[in-house]
Amino acid sequence: MFTTLEVDVARASGPTIARWQLGRELHRLREAAKVSHKEVAAELGCSESKVYKIESGDVGVSRADVIVMLTRYGVDDDRLRETALDLQRQGKERGWWAKFGQLPAPYSMYIGLESAATAIRNFELAAVPGLLQTERYAQAIFDQQRMTEAAAERQKRLQVRLARQACLTEEPLLNLWTIIDESTLHRQVGGREVLREQLLHLVEMSERDNIDIQVLPFGEGAHPGMLGSVAILEFPKDVHTPVAYVESFGGDVYLEREEDMRRVTLAYTHLHSSALSSTKSRQLIADAARKLA
Template identity: 45%
Template sequence: MVGAKLTGRWRIASVESPTFVRFQLGAQLKRAREKAGVTTEQAAALIEVSPSTLRRIEQGRVGLKGPALNALLDRYGVADAELRETLRSMAQAGKQRGWWAKYGDLPNSYRQYIGLESAASAIENFETLVVPGLLQTVDYARAIISADASQPTPQATDERVTVRMERQKLLTEEKLRLVAVIDEAVLRRQIGGPEVMREQLSALLDAQKRWNVSIQVIPFREGAYASMVSSFHILSFDEGPGVVYIEGLTGDLYAEGEDVDRCTRVFSSLRAAALSPTASTAMIKRIRDEGTP
């Protein structure tokens, strides 16, 4: 049966993250289309949208109305009544608005990531240059965001900082477990100046005390290691398959399936190359107390 991983037991409580619901619905529709041997162009023509719009539907970036969904399911040969009802419920839930919807200047790609993040039960995050967003202080985040040429106004910068701090409630409210592996360069790059960095390093030390946060540092002496030129996030969910997220200058990439397995193996090798959490804490404290790059 197409989409056998989804059944009527899907908890519509997941509507807390409509983005996650749309993402899972899109993934199911893509698998169903491919199993049925229907091309993107044929499916798009059936519901009278462009092929690019259909791809956005399958990526979970836009929603889908009931009649169009029914037409696709009919064309794909999805006859199971329970599955069809589940997918219709998901399409309806995907129309809801997340807390981030009130921030009008956020890029659509960022909105999608926030939606997936808010539904995740755990995130494994590797960063080569900057502190993970969920661990950034206000001043550090402002320095990072202000340096981004795509932020045209002070209002947009303020909005992005506010959103970043709001996202951190996932950790403080213990709704999420974060395992972060960072390069030593993250600790030594003077973003925002010495005082901002000292505050940021102190914040990392405080975060390390949380049961749901683990930080490991790969020291310079480690030399070359896997994925040292590419940061990534692995998002795990209580329901549904995991997702890999890679942020890029010209666009964001989401991957599933074998790519998640491959990145999980890479992340395990990164943790093995890194200092233990205890030794990492000692390094962070030493660099903070030195106060020099």
């Protein structure tokens, strides 16, 4: 391992999934009771948009509001009410990343999902995945991607990125399947020494049972991943359906609809079948590192 920043982070999911579960249940109960968003908003004394945000899990909700909603929906089952209130409590808790200060809402949401995921399948077109980046490699990327931000803000992002990596080494372990384009092995992010250090780190991490790294070679020509990087986050079946995440200059996009997930999964399957095996990929990465010595 090549990181030197001190990080002390528990492998915890944070409030994101709890909010999603509560929102989904409140949506189901409202529809079963045939109550409109407008009627709920009137009961709570808020806007309809807030009700939509509560049901989509975008925002937390107070215990008092949950009680009002459950009562309005005619929920008198003690166990159901207790479950909803427990999810409300979890949804109001601060995620482990809160100790780093205020983070952009989309980024906080992704960290929450990542922390709750049991497995992630991702493809990276131009860089090493964040969960596998060394400190100096990540710093070099932030210095270019976030050049308009203050140095202190970039340092905070670096600390968060390194802290996120605990999910690969702390129980319960996250299973990570990642495919990286071969160009990543040659793009000298931070210079030759930084890239070599990063490649050796990839070789080391690829030996772990919960991490699978494949390289998509130049010889494959055009491929679906040329559209950009993507991550597919998977959760226990009773928690949430898979979610695909796409980051771009236009903002963060989360895909959940069945047709969207089918399209993303098909593309990833194609990339997986076109990539080198884990063993051959490890050898290719090691060879690239040796050439930088």
